[in-house]
Amino acid sequence: MLNRRRIVTFVSSLCLVLGQQAATVAALDAFFCESNPILYSCVSACSTGSGSGASALPSSINVTTGDGGGCGSSDPNANKQQIWSFLKGKGLTDEAAAGIMGNMEQESSFDPKATNSIGCRGIVQWCYGRNDLLSSYASERGKSWDCLGVQLEYMWHEMTETGEGSVNSSGQQLGIPLVDALNGKAFNGSSKYTNSGAYNAGQIFHDYFERANVALGEDKGRGERADKLYQEFTGKASTPLGNSAAPSGGSQGCSGGTSTSGGPIPSANCKAVQDTFNQLVDSGKITLEIPEIKDDVNKCSEQKLERCTGGARAQTIRGLDAIAQNSGVDSIRLWNINEKHGCDQFDHPAGLASDIKQANGVECTNSNPEACKKVFDYAIAHKEELGIDYIIWNGSYCQQMAASTPDISCNSDHNDHIHISFKDS
Numbered sequence: 533m534l535n536r537r538r539i540v541t542f543v544s545s546l547c548l549v550l551g552q553q554a555a556t557v558a559a560l561d562a563f564f565c566e567s568n569p570i571l572y573s574c575v576s577a578c579s580t581g582s583g584s585g586a587s588a589l590p591s592s593i594n595v596t597t598g599d600g601g602g603c604g605s606s607d608p609n610a611n612k613q614q615i616w617s618f619l620k621g622k623g624l625t626d627e628a629a630a631g632i633m634g635n636m637e638q639e640s641s642f643d644p645k646a647t648n649s650i651g652c653r654g655i656v657q658w659c660y661g662r663n664d665l666l667s668s669y670a671s672e673r674g675k676s677w678d679c680l681g682v683q684l685e686y687m688w689h690e691m692t693e694t695g696e697g698s699v700n701s702s703g704q705q706l707g708i709p710l711v712d713a714l715n716g717k718a719f720n721g722s723s724k725y726t727n728s729g730a731y732n733a734g735q736i737f738h739d740y741f742e743r744a745n746v747a748l749g750e751d752k753g754r755g756e757r758a759d760k761l762y763q764e765f766t767g768k769a770s771t772p773l774g775n776s777a778a779p780s781g782g783s784q785g786c787s788g789g790t791s792t793s794g795g796p797i798p799s800a801n802c803k804a805v806q807d808t809f810n811q812l813v814d815s816g817k818i819t820l821e822i823p824e825i826k827d828d829v830n831k832c833s834e835q836k837l838e839r840c841t842g843g844a845r846a847q848t849i850r851g852l853d854a855i856a857q858n859s860g861v862d863s864i865r866l867w868n869i870n871e872k873h874g875c876d877q878f879d880h881p882a883g884l885a886s887d888i889k890q891a892n893g894v895e896c897t898n899s900n901p902e903a904c905k906k907v908f909d910y911a912i913a914h915k916e917e918l919g920i921d922y923i924i925w926n927g928s929y930c931q932q933m934a935a936s937t938p939d940i941s942c943n944s945d946h947n948d949h950i951h952i953s954f955k956d957s
């Protein structure tokens with residue numbers, strides 16, 4: 533087992549609030565890099581000390597025109613109107629739009645040109661690698677980084693496509709899309725957000741996207757601002773969560789607080805997990821690179837296995853069932869369980885590991901395809917329930933996630949599959 537390192541709730545990826553004292557900046561930079569859970573390119577930025585370690589723009593980024601309206605003005609009220617229209621145009625509830633804007637008001641007073649003393653910039657105060665990616669995004673579209681419309685598009689891209697907004701500063705996974713959470717859908721941990729819809733959205737956006745310095749109280753005030761903005765734009769007071777509309781498929785109030793990306797985790801009972809596994813193979817949700825995987829599943833054991841005799845432990849099969857059913861992909865392709873590893877000292881010969889080679893028919897290479905990221909995210913988010921011991925994958929996405937999550941390693945020899953090991957218990 534790797535060390536269970538708790539990431540302290542400290543300086544976060546986006547927002548060191550404007551006016552940070554210069555004398556503390558260097559120390560904060562170092563601490564920021566050490567403690568930042570998911571900052572893009574943080575590792576390289578920290579190692580060079582340059583703060584400019586942005587990797588190339590992800591290939592998936594070229595999805596919008598970067599034209600989220602005009603480039604803004606010096607009039608905060610005009611900017612507010614543009615931002616509200618943009619967010620509502622994306623299908624957000626009034627509460628969710630107000631929640632995001634409560635954060636923007638606190639970070640930048642809706643000024644897209646806002647820059648703080650350590651160079652964090654824009655309406656939500658992007659820092660470090662994320663800041664560099666904003667610049668790349670803008671210049672690819674022939675725009676300046678300080679264009680409000682570009683910043684809105686880039687924020688939306690981060691919220692929906694890059695995994696930003698999926699983890700809080702304690703390393704807890706949101707488990708559902710950030711947009712759904714802001715729109716009022718229940719998620720693991722949502723019960724702690726007990727205020728009005730707009731207030732909650734303001735806090736959720738802070739906790740999962742902004743991740744400001746809680747130790748300095750920078751998380752405070754966002755909910756109050758959200759409530760005021762809600763009133764300003766709708767003319768009514770924000771209602772408590774549970775009374776607000778939850779569009780775009782939101783099932784708040786009906787889901788019993790269970791994350792839809794979670795799904796039930798059955799007990800590690802061989803008969804049950806074998807039956808489910810076989811159904812998933814029959815329906816094509818699990819495909820097999822080698823037929824011996826079926827033999828391993830047929831030799832399921834709830835007890836310790838003799839090494840090198842073939843077979844799979846029930847928790848391994850259960851984990852694969854859960855991933856295939858609940859991770860949000862159409863299919864996973866398994867490379868092996870016990871077979872093909874001889875009698876090495878690792879977990880495969882004890883039936884405690886499996887290699888996932890593809891998701892949605894796409895190889896899980898170090899180019900980090902989206903479907904494989906979903907599998908990886910799901911495994912991380914549910915590692916406790918699933919009894920996952922550790923996960924290995926290569927690639928920049930793994931590097932980002934490993935910064936905040938114990939029991940992940942990003943070995944370069946795992947550049948064509950995701951390895952998952954289950955606990956021997």
Ligand SMILES: [Zn+2]
Pocket residue numbers: 880885886887951952
């Ligand atoms: Zn493996």
